[in-house]
Amino acid sequence: MPMKKTILFLCTGNSCRSQMAEGWTRKLKGDEFEVRSAGVETHGLNPLAVEVMAEAGVDISGHRSKLVSELDVDTFDYVVTVCDHASEHCPFFPAESRRIHAGFPDPPALARTAATHEEALEHYRRVRDAIRDFVQSLPAPLL
Template sequence: MAEKLNILFLCTGNSCRSQMAEGWARHLKSDLMNVYSAGIETHGLNPSAVKVMAEAGVDISGQTSQNISEFSDISLDIVVTVCGHAHETCPLFPTGAKVVHVGFDDPPKMALDVDGAEEKLNCYRTVRDEIRAFVETLPGSVTD
C-alpha cells in the first residue's frame, strides 16, 4: 500500500473552514491521508462550526486552532488554502509541498448578512456541505 499523503488545510485563523476540512478529511479519508489544519494566525475554534459538523456526525470539538509555524517539522505533500487571504499570504514550504487553492465563502461573514440564529447556522451548513463535496474528491483532485 502506498504511503499516506500529508495534507494540510490552511486558512487565516484556523477557526472554521480549515477546521471543517480537517474534520471531513479525517472522517472520510483517513485511510489515504494524514490530515492537519492551521492558520496564518490562530483565532480559536468557532463554536458554530463545531455545531454544524456535529449535526453531520463529525466531532471536531477536540481539534485546536494551530499556527502554520507549528508544522515546520512535518513533511507536507499538499497544502490546500481554503480562503483568499491564506492563499495570498501562504508561506513557502521547505519540503516542496504542492499548494492548491480551493476557496470557500467565510461563514461568519456570510452570517452577518442574515437575521435569526437558524439562518446564521445555515451559512455554516452551506459551507460545511461544500467542503465535504470537495474532500470527497481527495486526494485525486489535488494530486493530478
C-alpha cells in the same frame, strides 16, 4: 502498505473552514491521507463550525486553532488553502509540497447579517457541505 499522503488545510485563522476540511478528511479519507489544519493567524475554534459539523456526524470539538509555524512544514505533500487571504499570505513551503487553492466563502462573514441562530447556521451548513464535496473528490483536485 503504501504511506499515506499528507495534507495541510490552511486558512486565515484556523477557526472554521480549515477545521471543517480537516474533520471531513479524517472521516471520509482517513485511510488515504494524514491531515492537519492551521492558520496564518489564530482566531480560536468557531463554535458554529463545531455545531454544524456535529450535525453531520463529525466531531471537531477537540480541535484547536493553531499557527502554521507550530507545524513541521517539511512533512506535507499537499498544502490546500481554503480562503483567499491564506492563499495570498501563504508562507513558504518546501518544493516537495504541492500548493493548491480551493477557496470557500467565509461562514462568519456570510452569517453576519443573519437575523436568527438558525439562519446563521444555514450559511455554515452550505460551506460545510461544499467542503465535504471537495474532500469527497480527493485525490483528483490534488493532481
